[in-house]
Amino acid sequence: MNGLLNISPVYASILVVMLPFFGFLMQAVLGKKSNSGNIGLATIILSVCVSFFAVFLPVWNGAPLTERMHWFTVGGKPFYVGVMLNNLTVLMQLIVGIIALPVHIYSRAYMRNDPGIHRYWMFLSFFCFAMLGLTISTSLLQLYVFWELVGFASYLLIGFWFTKESAVQANKKAFIINRIGDIGFLIGIALVYTHCGTVDLGELFGPQGVFLPAVNADGSWLTLAGLAFFLGAMAKSAQFPLHVWLPDAMEGPTSVSSLIHAATMVAAGVFLLCTIFPLFNETVLLTIAIIGCITALSAAIFALGQYDIKKILAFSTISQLGFMMVGVGIGSWDTAMFHLATHAFFKCLLFLAAGAVIHEMAHFKATHQLDIDPQDLRNMGGLRRYLPTTFVCMTIASLALAGFPLTTGYLSKDSIVVQAFEWGFHLGGIYLLIPTTLAAVSLLTAFYIGRLLFKTFFGKFKFAEKLQKGELHDAPIAMTGPMIFLAACCLFPTCSFHPFDYHQSWLLGGFHVKTAFAAVAEMHSAVPLVLTLGALAAWGVGWRWYVAKRYPLSKNNRWVRFATRQGYFNEFYQLLFVKGTEQLSRGVYAFDHYVVDGLTRTFSAATRRLSVAAHWFDRHMVDGLVNLIAGTTYYVGHLVRHVQNGQLQSYLGFALTVVVLGILYLIIK
Amino acid sequence: MITLTHFLLVSACIFCIGLYAVLAKRNAIMILVGIELMINASILNFVAFSRYDKTNYGGQIFALFAIVLAAAAVAVGLAIILNVYRQFKTINPQNIHELKD
C-alpha cells in the first residue's frame, strides 16, 4: 500500500479512470466469455482501492491539484484534457467507485445465467470508465465528452435485452431526452467559450472557486449560459419536465438501474451544477430551485400511484434529485452534494433489494408458469418471512429515504430542508413556498416508501397457496453481501459521528460554502422534529391502509389514476413532440418530394414540353417555310412541265397561242 | 374584179387549213401535207404580190424557188417519216416520245 500511496494523486486518479476502461478493452477483445465478469470485477476493485487510498485520502481537505495536457488547438486557441482534483471531484469519484463495487459483486449472481453476459460486463466497465472520468474532468469539453459517454453507456445498458420491444423504446427515449440536455450543455460551453475564451474549469474558476470573469460577467449571456447548463443537468438528472425517460429506463437490468439510474449517472447533473456553481446568477439559481421543487413534488405524487416496484423507486430518485436541485438553487450546494452522497447509498440499496425481490418473484413465476408481472407490488406481500435479510436491508434503506433519525438520509435531507427554510426566511414572502413544499414532499416520501415496504413485505403473499416450502428464499451471499454493506453505509456513522446534527458531518466540512442567508437556530431543531413526527404519522397511515387493509380510496379515483399514469406526461409528449415531429418530418418530406423535387421535375417537364414545342415550331414553322418555298417552286414547275411535253404539235400550238395573244394585244392597244 | 385582197384571203384560208393540219393531225403524213399547204399559201402570196414587181418578177422567181425547196423538203420529210415508221411502227407523233422526260 505504501508504494501506491507514493504515486501522485493525479496519476492515481488517471489510473482509477483507466482501469475500468482497460477492463472494457480486455472484454471487448476477448469476446464472448461467460467469465468476463472477473475482469470487470478485478478492475473495479483495484480502481476503488486506488481511488480511496491514493486519491481520496491525500487530496481530501488538502490543496486542489490540477494537471492538464494539451489536447488540440483550434485556430489559435488550445484545448486541454486533464485531471482536476479537489474535495468535490475526489468525493464524487469515490462515491461512484464505492457504489459500483457492490453493484459489480451483486451482478455476478444476479446476471449469472444471461446469454449476453459478456456484453453486460463490457458495457458496465465502459460505464464505470465514463462516469469516473466525468468526475475529475478539468475542462468543460472533456466533461461533456464523458457526460455523453455515460449517456451512451446508459443507452446500451437500458437496451441490454434488445429483443424486448419496451426496452429498446426506453433506451431510445432516454438517449433522445438526454440529447436535449446535451444540446443545452453544448450551448452553455459555447457561450462560456465565447465570452471567456476558455473552457478550462481551472482557468474559469481559479483555485478559490469563484468565477473569474475574463470579460464582463454581468449581462444576459450569463443567465443564458446558466440556463443552458441547467438544461443539461435537467435532462441527465431527470428534472421536470424532462423526467419522463427515467421511469422507462427501468426496463434495463435492476443492477444497472441501481448503479446508473439511481446512484451515479443521474446525479451527474447535480454534480455538474456544483462544479460550475460560481457561474450561476440569481435568476438561474431561482430557476433551479423552482424546477427542483416542482420535480420533487410531482415525482413524489407520481410515486404514490405506481404499482411497479422499480417505477416507484425511479420516481423516488427523481424526487430526491429534485431535493438536490433545490439545494443547489438556494446556494448551499454542499448540502446537495451531501444528499447526493447519502442518497447514492440508500437508493442503490433500495434497487438492489428490489432486484432481489424481483429475482425471486421471476423465479416463482417461472416455476409455476404464472402470467404475472414479477415487478408488480400487487402480486407481492408478506415476503418478510421468506426474505428476511432483504427485508432488513430494504427497511434500513427506506428509513434513510424517509428521513428517520440515525440514518444518513435524516442528516442530508434535513440539511437541505433547514437551509431552504433559512433561505426562505431570508427572502421572505412567496419564497417560503419552496421550503414548505419540500417539507410536504418529505412526508409524501415517507408515505410512498412506506407503501412500497408494506405492500411488499407485510400482509399476506398473494399466491401463498401455491407456495412450496423453501421456494422463496434470500438471495445468495453474492447478492446479500453487497446489500448488507450498503445498509451499513446508510447509518449515520458513515458521514457524521453526531446522529442528529448535520453540521458535524465530515462531508459538509469538506466544502466551504458561504451562503447569503443567516442561520435560523430554531429551524435546526423544529424542522427535523416536525419531519420525523410527520414521517412517523405517514407510516402510521400507510400501515393502516396497506397492512390493516383499511384502504379508503376507490380504485377509480381520478387522482390515483392521475398519479398512476404519471400525470399523463408520456401521452402528452407522445402526442405533442413525437407525433408532432413525425408529422413535421412527413410534412417536410412531402414538401421536399412534391415541391422542391417537384419543382425540379416541373423544370425538367417544362423543358421537355418546351423542347417539344420548339420541335413543333421548328418542324412546322421554320422548316415549314422552307418546305413551302420548295413546294411552291416544285408545284409551279410541275404545272409548267406539261408545256415541255416533247410534242411538236403542242409547241406549235403554244407558239400560235402566244402569237395570237400578241396580235390581240397589238389590236387592243 | 379579183383584187389582191381575194388572193390574200384565199392564201390565208389555205394557211389556216395547213396550220390546222400541222397542229391537229395525228398522222405525220397529214402534218407534212399541212406544211405543204402552208408553203403553198405563202407561194400564193409571193405570186400575188409579184404584181407590184413587174420589172424583175421577183415574186414569181421566189415562188418557183420555194416550190423546188418544198419538193425537196417533202422528199426528205417522207424519208424521215418512213424511217420513223420503221423505228416505231407508227407515224402518230403523239406516240413517239422517246425524248420526253
Next chain:
Amino acid sequence: MGILSLLIFLPLFVTLLILVLPESAGRMYKYLALGITVIQLGISLYLYQVFDVSSAGINQVNGYQFVEQLPWIRMDLGSIGLLEIDYFVGVDGISLPLIVLSTLVMLMAIGASWNMTKSGKGYYALLMLLNTAVVGIFSALDFFLFYVFYEVMLLPLYFLIGIWGGERREYAAIKFFIYTLLGSVFMLLVIVGLYFSVVNPATGAHTFNMLLMMDPGNYTPDSFFAYANTYHNVLGLEPRLIGFIILFFAFAIKVPIVPLHTWLPDAHVEAPTPVSIILAGVLLKIGGYGIIRVCYSIFPDMAALTNWWIALIGVVSILYGALNALAQKDLKRMIAYSSVSHMGFVLLGIASLTAEGVSGAMFQMISHGFLSAALFFLVGVIYDRVHDRYIYNFRGLASLMPKYTAYVAIAFFASLGLPGFSAFIGEAFVIIGAFNAESMATGLPRWMAIGGSLGILLSAAYFLWTLQRMFFGQTRLFGGQAWQSALTDLSAREQIVLFPALALALLLGIAPSLIFNNLNSSVLQLIDLIKPFL
C-alpha cells in the same frame, strides 16, 4: 514530375493500362486498381506526414507545398493579350486533408466493388479516371485547370451511375449530370470574367492563377470584377456579388444545399454502393472545398457581406435534411438525407467566419467523408444479401447479424456525434464557432447556432429510430425464411473495408489534433483574409 503530379496522374495511367489490357485479363483490373489506390494512399499519407504545418497557404504561393508550376497554354491573342494558363498545383492545410480523405475513400470504394461483375474493364477505368479528377480538383491552383478537372469528374460519374446503377439509373444519372453542369456552366462565365479582370503583375498578362485572383491589388481598375466597382452594375447588383453568387451556386449544388439537393437522394439511391461511397465521401466535399478555396478566398469581401444568408442556408439544410431523414422508409435514402443535414453544418461553420467554425466545418467534412462512406457501405451489405433496404421490412437483425449490428451501431453513433468519434468534434466546433460569431462580430445571430444544434438532436432521433426499428426487437423479416438464411453476418472482406473507417473516426475523435494541426495556420490565414471586409 513532382510527387503531387504523380499522385494525380497515377490513376490516369492505370486507366490507360486497363483500356489496353485484353478482356481476358479481366481479373487483373481490380487488383490493379487496388494496388494503385493503396500506393496513392501511401503517397498522400507521406505528404501528410512531411507537410509543414506552420505554412499557411490560402493566398500566398509560398505557403503552399509540393507546388508545381509549368506553363501549359500560351497563346497570343493579339489585342486581348497573351493567354496564360499554367499547370499549377500545390496543397495547403485546407486541401491536403481532403486529398488524404479522397484516396482513402477511393480505397474503400475499390474494396466495396470487389464483387462487381458487370463489365469490369469500363468500370475500373472510369473509377480511376474519377480518381484522377478528384485529386486534381483538390490540388489545382489554376482556375482553368480546376475547371478542367471539375468537368472531367462529371463524365465518369455519369456513366458509373447510368450503367452500374439501380432501377431508375438513367433518370438519376441525367439528373445528377444536368444539375452539376448547370452550376459549372455559369462558373465558366465567372472564370472568364475573372480572367479579364486580373493581371499577373509579373508578366502583365491576364491570368487564370487563383492565388493572383485573391489579391485585390491585381485587379485592373475599372475591370468587371474590380473591387468597389460601381459602374458595371448588372440589374443594380455589384458584379462581384453576382460573381460570388454564381460560384457559390455552382459549389452549393455539390454540397448540396436546400433547395438544390434533390439530385442527391436520387443519385445516391440509384448509384451502386461504391459510387454512393465516392459521392458521399468525396464529391460532396468538393462543394465545401470549392466554397472555401474559390468563393471565400477570391471574393472575401462578398463572403463577409453574404455570410448571414449562407449561414441561414446552412441551418435550413441541417434541419430540413434531418427532418427529411426522419421521414424516410428507405435506408439508403435516409442516409442520403442525413448527408444533407451533416453538410449543412459545413456551411454553417464556414459562414461563421471564425477559426473555430471553419476548422469545425473542415473537420466535419473529413469526418463525414469516411463516416458516410461507411454508412453507405453498410447499406450495401444488406442490399447485397436480400436486395431490399426498406426499413419496415427488417426487424431484430441484432440477433441474426451481431457483428453487422455492432458496426452499424458504431457508425450510427459516430454519425450522430457521440463524443469520442470525429463527428462530435466537427459538429461541436461548428456550433461553438457559430456562437462565437456574434462576439467576433461576423454578423451571425445566436439563434442560428441554436437552430444548428437542434440538428444534432434530430440526428439522434432518426439514427436511433432506425436502429431500434431494424435491429432490435424480435427477429421478423419481410422475406421470411429465405431472408433469414440469406442474411449472413459480415464477411472478412467487408470487415476489412469497414474497420479502418470506423477506427479512423474513433482516432480522430480522440486525437483531433491530427487534423487540426494541419488545418490551423491555413484557417487562420483564411480568417485574416476575410477579416478586413467585415
